Amino acid sequence: MLLSRPIRFGANYVPSAGWFHSWLDPSPDTYRRDFEDLAGIGLDHVRVFPVWPWIQPNRALIRRRGVDDVLALIDVAAEFGLSVAVDLLQGHLSSFDFLPSWVLTWHRRSVFTDRDVRDGIAAYADTLTRAVASRDNVFAVTLGNEVNNLHPANPTTPQESRSWAAELIDVVRAAAPGLLALHSLYDATWYDPGHPFHPADNVDLGDLTTVHSWVFNGVSEIDGPLGPATVTHADYLVELAAATALDPARPVWLQEIGVPLPDVPGADAAEFVRRTLGAVTANPALWGVTWWCSHDLDRSLADYPEREYDLGLFTVDHRPKPAAKELEAVIGEVRRAAGTGRATGTGRIAGTGRIAGTGRIAGAGRAAGGRRALRCPVDLRTQPERRAEVAPGGPFHTEWVRLRQAGPLAVVAGDRADDAPHLRTRGIDVVVTQE
Template identity: 70%
Template sequence: MPLPLPSSPPLRFGANYVPSSGWFYGALDRAAADAVRRDFEDLAGIGLDHVRVFPIWPWIQPNRSLIRQAPIDDLLGLIDLAAEFELSVSVDLIQGHLSSFDFLPSWVLTWHRRSLFTDPEVRAGLVAYVDRLAREVATRANVFAVTLGNEVNNLYPANPTTPEASTAWAAELIDAARAAAPRLLTLHSLYDATWYEPGHPFHPADNVELGDLTTVHSWVFNGVSALDGPLGPATVTHADYLVELAAATSADPTRPVWLQEVGAPRPDIPEHDAPEFVRRMLGDVIANPALWGVTWWCSHDLDRSLADFPEREYDLGLFTVDHVAKPVARELAAVIREHRRPTGRRPALVCEVDLRAEPERRGEVAPGSAFHTAWVRRRRTGPLAIVTAARAGDTAYLDARGIDTVLPPC
């Protein structure tokens, strides 16, 4: 007889915080407290419980031996304002990459050009930075996590690396953050090339072995929406598919997966389809027992007076720059009110690819692959796990993941 499923903790719902005024450039002038309060009031008002925030690395550490206290104090003030609205906070450390721009200090650029991932002096500077910032934010009770940085693999290939160097780099910084702030979750953040591109130098094993839980970022402009349109099954289940890949890749069957970024980008998801996309996508991924929480990208739209962003970046917010709740915000709020965590078991589709051991085969599980197509087809009848061939006969493992039936690959 299968073991009873362990009780699941409540799902977390939050937003990646993009200020409604001035984007992240507002930090250069110390954002007005009342403006930040208004932003956080918007988010708390639709039932969100956390925000993910993004201090800009080169503004805090403009020289390898200089870490400025003033922007750190501004960050702590931001965290305190979130606490006023009972919002807990996750802090990304190395920004790094944001909305198609890379923010890097001059001491790794121009005549000083050297790779973040391989140069020993740069890595020493980053250890000092991560140590300092993690210690500072851990003084605030409403901070629950630090992430090394936002999609740090976007900083490749401008910063050359190898799989071995990428793993060592992340492990070193995670160790530094844990030592500095042992009560916080410490996380690694990578965009989906690590799951889908065979030659990418950041490997799936890093996602599921480094840090305290796995993070995934689901963006349907990666080609998924081209398979079957804005409301097609491949599009609306992509978030669930990534969470499942992560769960199946981990050696720990109980390791949680945080959907740390998901959004409704135009033109892939037209404005009139966005609320339905939100409801269907969240309905599917919430059924996944591995899911820790969902953090929407992003809180507020980007002011169109700011130039040179990709067109889709301007309209990703839950709220306009004038604090009007958009249809996606109202739909998200309804899902938060109405959702229930699943209690039943589900079947699993066997995947012949073990992403931890065979990263060179990542293309075989990428969107549009034979495996992905088979999973999407079967997923239409209800929740569907993924299990590697090596684990398909491991009864204890299957029980821990709530899997009652193993389906052969198609």
């Protein structure tokens, strides 16, 4: 099944000056220079990260100035034809966690289970969502960046974490029924059998599934920076998500992907971009790709892991890096193959359905049919305790990578291998089993 909207291409916005601390001293001129960089290579959207404690420093206080600063950034993005996705709770950004003081020290209480805290978060989510929904170039609100990173300091159970996320999704939908409401998690959700955020949460909650692909999770150690396991990891995550969803047409947003040092040396960055995007843009489930991140981190700032400083598409003085140049080239090729120009729509929801368009396109290798699939012995929906069996380097992943080298390869969960409508919707003609 093909849908009409083109693949979206964007960047997770890290300001070139001041990192996310720039929210304390916002500069529209910096935004303009940064967004000029991004629009110049053909990107159509940015994902932005207001820092929660700086807008809601007290459970009963939401700073109007902080909200207005977010709107000002969104308005500058519009000047460059960029649509915007807004994250609410910054669980984890470049190795730093962000929590307000009213859940710390002698106030310590869980963001997931304490009723007063949950009510405070809901008020924040409602206020900020209603504000950003007033801007036509906003298309999505995500609960937060990798909120499952908050789990170690805020112990929770699968039932509690799901209830927390479902409640906030409802808040966002009520505040802005025309926007995509999303739940964002990093890949422990897919691979860690003990993690309290489950794959089913990611594919059931919100309007599409998001995945974050980072090859420093051990994938690059399997076969090197340009090996088949490394450059197909993003495609593998998209397939796990598509295989886990009850709705076989549910889109998947590759919401984070980057070129981390030293896992991918600088000399291999451009080729990593080309091979990775060549694999994942052929996937008919793909909604969009959002690169991490827009700009490098200034080395005058201290205490970040070394790899965080060099993840940008652009340097802090606005020079495009090899990854940016290759990304620009790939975007052009994908759009020419699809017969589309730059995606300028907002992605807002129209009519009675939740999704106005999934971002799928014909062409560019995104086949509607004729795909092979590898049958997965694990149903991640119902067997999250078996997640380690699909982790990179395991027998299933190894077989998938081997077969993937011959062309696009889907993943299908056990009992769905005989579900003809499911297979037909996903364009799967042949299902093979693991040797």
